[in-house]
Amino acid sequence: MATGRPLLGQAVPGGPKRVWLWNLEDDAEELARIIQAACKHWSIGPEDIRDRLFVDSALEGAGLKLASSSAASGFNINRPVVEALTEEMMGRGIDYLHVDPFVSSHAANENDNMEIDAIAKEWALVAKRANAGIGLAHHVSKAGATEVTALSGRGAVALINACRSVLVLNRMSEDEAKRYGIEDEKRRRYFRTYDDKNNRAPPSDASNWFTMASVSLGNDTTDGGDNMGVVIPWTPPDAFEGVTAADLLAVQRLVDAQVGAARYRADTQAKAWVGKVVAEVLGLNADAAAKADRAKLNSVIGTWFSTGALRKVDGRDGKANDRTFVEVGIWAVQDASPPEKAR
Numbered sequence: 001m002a003t004g005r006p007l008l009g010q011a012v013p014g015g016p017k018r019v020w021l022w023n024l025e026d027d028a029e030e031l032a033r034i035i036q037a038a039c040k041h042w043s044i045g046p047e048d049i050r051d052r053l054f055v056d057s058a059l060e061g062a063g064l065k066l067a068s069s070s071a072a073s074g075f076n077i078n079r080p081v082v083e084a085l086t087e088e089m090m091g092r093g094i095d096y097l098h099v100d101p102f103v104s105s106h107a108a109n110e111n112d113n114m115e116i117d118a119i120a121k122e123w124a125l126v127a128k129r130a131n132a133g134i135g136l137a138h139h140v141s142k143a144g145a146t147e148v149t150a151l152s153g154r155g156a157v158a159l160i161n162a163c164r165s166v167l168v169l170n171r172m173s174e175d176e177a178k179r180y181g182i183e184d185e186k187r188r189r190y191f192r193t194y195d196d197k198n199n200r201a202p203p204s205d206a207s208n209w210f211t212m213a214s215v216s217l218g219n220d221t222t223d224g225g226d227n228m229g230v231v232i233p234w235t236p237p238d239a240f241e242g243v244t245a246a247d248l249l250a251v252q253r254l255v256d257a258q259v260g261a262a263r264y265r266a267d268t269q270a271k272a273w274v275g276k277v278v279a280e281v282l283g284l285n286a287d288a289a290a291k292a293d294r295a296k297l298n299s300v301i302g303t304w305f306s307t308g309a310l311r312k313v314d315g316r317d318g319k320a321n322d323r324t325f326v327e328v329g330i331w332a333v334q335d336a337s338p339p340e341k342a343r
Contacts, residue, residue, distance in 0.1 A: 001096055002053040007042055009208065009233045016052055017095035024058040024104035031055055037215040037228035054092065058104065067119045068107035075108060075115050077122055089130035097130075100137035102159065110155035120162035136163075147173075150196035166197035179299065180236050181292030190234060209234045237292070239299035243282065248309055249332040250281045255310065256328045261318040263325040268298070274310070274326040275301055 004016030023031055035055070038044065056062035066082060069075040089097060099105050108115040127134045138159065140152040150166040153159060160166055169191050172180075177187035192207040212229035219225035254277045255264055264274040275297045279286035282300070284293040304310045311329040316322060 002049045003042075003044055005042070005048075008210070008231065018052045018054075018093050020054040020056070020089070020092070020094045020097045021100070022056045022058075022062070022064060022097065023100050024064060025101060026057060027059040028055075028057045031057055033217060033226055033228050036217055037230050040217065041213060041215045041230045041232070054094070064099065064105050066106050066122060067115070069109055069112070069115055075118065077118065082122060082126060086126050086129050089126070089132055094130060094132050096133045096135065097127075098135045098137070102136040102138045103155070105136070113156040113158040116156040117158035117162060120159050124162065160197065163197065165195055167193055168196045169193050178291075179295055181295030183291060209236055237296070239296045239303070243300060245332045247281050248304065251278050251304075252309070252328045252332055254281070255326055261316070263315070263327065266312050266324040266326050270323075 001012055001017040002019045004012045006012065021031070026034075035053075039049075058064060064081070064085075065078055066085075067075065067077045088094075103110055106119050108119060110116060123134055123136065136159075138153050140148050141154045146152075148168050148170050150160050150168060151157065152168070153166075170193075172182065172187040172190040172192070174184065174187070176182075177184055177190075182190065189212045190209065191211075192209045194207045210231050211234040213232045214227050215230050216227050217225045255274065258264055262272070264277060265272045267273060268275060273286070275294075276286045278284075278297055278301055279293065282297075284290075284297060286294070286297060288294060301310070305312065308329040309332060310326055312324050313327050314322065315325050
């Protein structure tokens, strides 16, 4: 937002913005590393963000407590802080304030819906008076392998209810990694975002994918210095990129040429797995170790099964064992007769 450049694939309406990052759990040195890594990766110079990027850290003394509650005094909004923050945002002409994390911006009971609702509404008033957007980074409860949704946020649900938009982040799952041919040990570098509560736009099922690029800061001549992660856009591979109807027809002809117990099999572990002939036509490696190619094959074959281009049939092999074979379903070219062969 500060550069005005669509670094992550989204346009910045109206050009560069004045952004205030207020971090409540990292020190200034760590924040500097994060910012420098992004600047190095994206070739961002001082002139690109000067007078438009403001950074504060609670660990450097810039604390931020919008409200508090205790048994003795009850719940209270910290009016002096609210007023000073609003005035400072207006004075700096801030377009967007990002507070990370929300739980550290107050000293109230995070499980109390009434208290959290009051705090959320106070943030909304600050945004309105300062004519700015405010983002609150919020942790989720321990979800484990469960898909994170807007309702996964820790504490009272009042915060989620009060927000206009709730962007959730999910790491790539094991199934997604297999689908895209990503090594399991590398899948944690990939994540997707999804707006799970947008009150001002039609619902969307689309997720935006990102990955972490490693950037060396070069701040140590001995070993290159610190390596920091920088978020960059990532597009899942399209299994059908470069696959044509002619390819399907070629596969169908090869499948149709096999008869009886010699037919290709649906089982991926079988020596006569149909994926091998598909790999031959598409110029891919059907070996299980070639995970990217294997993922593409599984996706392409799965689609051809679902569309009826190929179909599974039960039968017996040469040893009278029950097997699932593959035959041609709907031919790729209309009105094309299958090759003549003895049955």
